[in-house]
Amino acid sequence: MRLSARIVNTAASVAVLIGCLSLAAPAVSVAGAVEDGKKIAFSKKKGNCLACHAIKGGKLPGNIGPPLVAMKARFPVKNDLKKQITDARVKNKHSIMPPFGPHQILKSGEIDKVVEFIYTL
Amino acid sequence: MKKIAAIITAVVMLASPFVVNASPQQDLKDFRSFFKKKFPDTPMNDFINGVYSVHKASREQWEAFEEFPSYEIYVDKGEALFNNTKFKNGKGFKNCFPRAKRGIKGNYPYFDTKKGKVVTLEGTINKCITSNGSKKWGWKKGKMAHLSAYLSYKTRGQTIKVKTPKGKKAVAAYNRGKAHFYAKRGQLNMSCADCHYYYSGNKIRADILSPAIGHVSHFPVYRNKWAKKTGDGMGTLHRRYGGCNKQVRARPFKAQSAEYSALEYFHTYMSNGLKWNGPGQRK
Numbered sequence: 001m002r003l004s005a006r007i008v009n010t011a012a013s014v015a016v017l018i019g020c021l022s023l024a025a026p027a028v029s030v031a032g033a034v035e036d037g038k039k040i041a042f043s044k045k046k047g048n049c050l051a052c053h054a055i056k057g058g059k060l061p062g063n064i065g066p067p068l069v070a071m072k073a074r075f076p077v078k079n080d081l082k083k084q085i086t087d088a089r090v091k092n093k094h095s096i097m098p099p100f101g102p103h104q105i106l107k108s109g110e111i112d113k114v115v116e117f118i119y120t121l
Numbered sequence: 122m123k124k125i126a127a128i129i130t131a132v133v134m135l136a137s138p139f140v141v142n143a144s145p146q147q148d149l150k151d152f153r154s155f156f157k158k159k160f161p162d163t164p165m166n167d168f169i170n171g172v173y174s175v176h177k178a179s180r181e182q183w184e185a186f187e188e189f190p191s192y193e194i195y196v197d198k199g200e201a202l203f204n205n206t207k208f209k210n211g212k213g214f215k216n217c218f219p220r221a222k223r224g225i226k227g228n229y230p231y232f233d234t235k236k237g238k239v240v241t242l243e244g245t246i247n248k249c250i251t252s253n254g255s256k257k258w259g260w261k262k263g264k265m266a267h268l269s270a271y272l273s274y275k276t277r278g279q280t281i282k283v284k285t286p287k288g289k290k291a292v293a294a295y296n297r298g299k300a301h302f303y304a305k306r307g308q309l310n311m312s313c314a315d316c317h318y319y320y321s322g323n324k325i326r327a328d329i330l331s332p333a334i335g336h337v338s339h340f341p342v343y344r345n346k347w348a349k350k351t352g353d354g355m356g357t358l359h360r361r362y363g364g365c366n367k368q369v370r371a372r373p374f375k376a377q378s379a380e381y382s383a384l385e386y387f388h389t390y391m392s393n394g395l396k397w398n399g400p401g402q403r404k
Contacts, residue, residue, distance in 0.1 A: 051326045062324040096315040103308050 030116065037117025040110050047106060047114055052097065056121060064096060071121045082115045145286050145295055145390060152391045156334045160322065168335030169398045175322045176329045183402070192270055192343040192400040195355045199271025202264055209254030214268070217249035224276035226269075226397055230386045231284060232291035239294050239382040243269060243357055260376035261363075266341045266355035273341065273399030281338060281397060283390040294379075298387030301380060302333070307371030316365075337389045339401030346404065355400070358385060 041047040042058055050058040054067035061067075075081040083090060086101035100106045106114065143151070156168065163174050173180040203214045203221060218225055229242040243265055247257040258265045286295040302313045316325065317333035324330075340358040348354030359381045363373035374380040 048326075060327040062326045062328075064320050064323045064325060096311055096320060098309040098311070103310060105308060 033113045033116040034120055035117075037113035037115070040106065041114050041117055046110065047100070049114075068118055068121050071119050075119075078115065078119055081119060082111065085114055085118065086111055145292070148299070149391060149393055152334060153394070155318070156321075156332050160332065166395055168332055168392075169338040169395050171335065171339065171401070171403065172329045172331035174335065175332060179329065186402055190343070190402050191345075191348070191354060192402055195267045195343065195353070196270050196274045196400065199267040199269070199274075202268045203271055208250065212253050214246075214249060216253075217245070218272070221272055222275055224272075224279050224397075226273045226276035226399065227279045227281065230382065230389055232286060232288075232294055232386065234288060234291065237290050238379065239386045241377065241382055241385060242272065243359070244377055244382070260357065261360035262347070262353065262356050266357055266360075269341045269357060270355060270400040273339075273397065276397045277399070279397050281389065281392045281395050283386070283393055286386075286390070294383045295387055295390065297380070298383035298385070301384045302387060307366065307369035309369040311369045313365065333388065333391065335392050335395050337385065337392050338395055338397055339399045341399065342401045342403050344403045 038057070039046075041049045041055065044051075049055060049068070050061045052062045052064035054061040054063065056069075071081060075084070087099045088095040088097035089099055098105055100111060101108065153165070156163075157165065160168075160175050167174045170180075173183050203218075206213050214221070226242055229245065230239050232238070233240045243260060246265065246268060247260075251257050286292045305312050305315075313333065316330050317336065321330045321332040337358060340361070341355050342361065343354040344356060345354060347356050347360075357376065359376035362381050362384060363376065366373040
């Protein structure tokens with residue numbers, strides 16, 4: 001959870017870059033969305049999902065939430081996964097997982113990309 | 122940390138899972154039995170060692186640090202401040218704290234019925250300074266933390282025994298602190314209880330979350346993280362509160378505000394029965 005200034009800056013400039021790229025190329029490919037989603041999920045300033053979840057490809061994960069694996073089996077309907085990531089309180093009123101959508105931690109476009117990435121796990 | 126754009130101040134007071142109207146005595150009983158069940162291998166008094174009471178792997182390294190603790194020179198500085206500070210009117214700390222050498226940290230926090238507020242050790246230190254005509258110290262680090270470290274050191278081994286809140290105003294202050302502890306806050310919407318009660322012992326990224334019971338026993342604390350800028354890593358409990366509020370992107374309250382004093386009151390009462398062991402040493 002502790003943000004070192006350098007990591008924050010890098011994350012911020014990555015985010016800016018992503019912003020420019022998607023402006024230049026409006027039709028984002030699915031593969032691109034998965035890649036972007038991974039960056040957003042792993043960035044401390046953005047999703048910071050690794051604070052709580054083990055995720056393939058991520059280092060030093062926390063263990064507050066369950067490891068994110070077999071997502072297609074856990075969420076046969078992709079939109080249910082989106083709901084979970086948007087606002088975990090819908091399923092568990094007292095969830096420690098941040099309400100990424102309602103608290104504007106992630107923009108809705110960013111959540112879509114994170115969903116694409118998580119759904120590959 | 123400073124650049125967090127969207128700091129959300131609104132505190133969402135969801136119907137929290139704790140019982141709002143339980144008596145302080147009942148809260149204390151529940152708090153203790155919760156941690157006893159959660160960490161059956163940890164003897165009750167060992168919770169004063171924070172995260173090291175529940176995580177064997179990091180404990181050894183910490184114990185090695187404790188052999189030559191970084192806070193030692195600050196305890197000495199605190200002692201010098203205690204003995205040598207002369208206020209405008211010629212008096213010194215001895216005049217305010219005649220019993221300091223026998224350990225007085227355990228007298229705080231308490232609810233002062235006449236003033237209608239929680240009184241802390243740090244608050245009393247600054248009161249002593251200003252009532253003798255001198256300029257008050259900063260609340261979170263530096264001299265305040267050094268003197269507090271010395272006074273805590275002299276109190277080592279004594280039992281934490283905050284008087285059970287009695288009377289409307291004292292109970293209200295206690296409940297304010299309790300509400301702070303359980304309330305979701307900040308953009309990330311997390312409570313102290315989320316991290317230091319329900320998920321204590323779990324890992325958040327690479328950090329193990331310490332149990333809230335025993336938290337207050339070893340403050341002020343020398344943190345390696347705080348030492349990075351100036352070399353002086355000492356900080357008070359309220360400095361830590363501010364840091365933990367910021368982590369969830371909430372706007373911190375001021376050190377020694379009524380809010381944090383109430384939190385300290387609740388937080389310390391929840392450690393009643395354990396021993397004081399300040400100052401401490403942390404990552």
